[in-house]
Amino acid sequence: MLTILLFGGIGASVFSLVLRIVPALKRFNLEALLDRILDGLISLGSVRGVLAVLGWTALSWFTSTLISYAVLATFFDQPQWNAALLSLSIGSLSLAVPAAPAISDH
Secondary structure: OHHHHHHHHHHHHHHHHHHHHOHHHHHHOHHHHHHHHHHHHHHHHOHHHHHHHHHHHHHHHHHHHHHHHHHHHHHOOOOOHHHHHHHHHHHHHHHHOOOOOOOOOO
């Protein structure tokens, strides 16, 4: 019910109207899905939360880039930063796709 709290009566009215117009959407349990999404976004509700998330994300990417550069330096005489960023990006994408959460009816 976090959806109703955040969007008030208007959001709940629109959501229930959409579910009445398209009843096939009820089987996807969109209310629970929307609640989970909004619960995840609640940490971004304050400027301090946003700055903390962005800071830790930037620190993580910076550290990972340095590690990728160090790995390239062990194998090549003159490693390049763009190669480190490319290998990091490809590696991150190859891990992110199989780790995507599945949406189920259970």
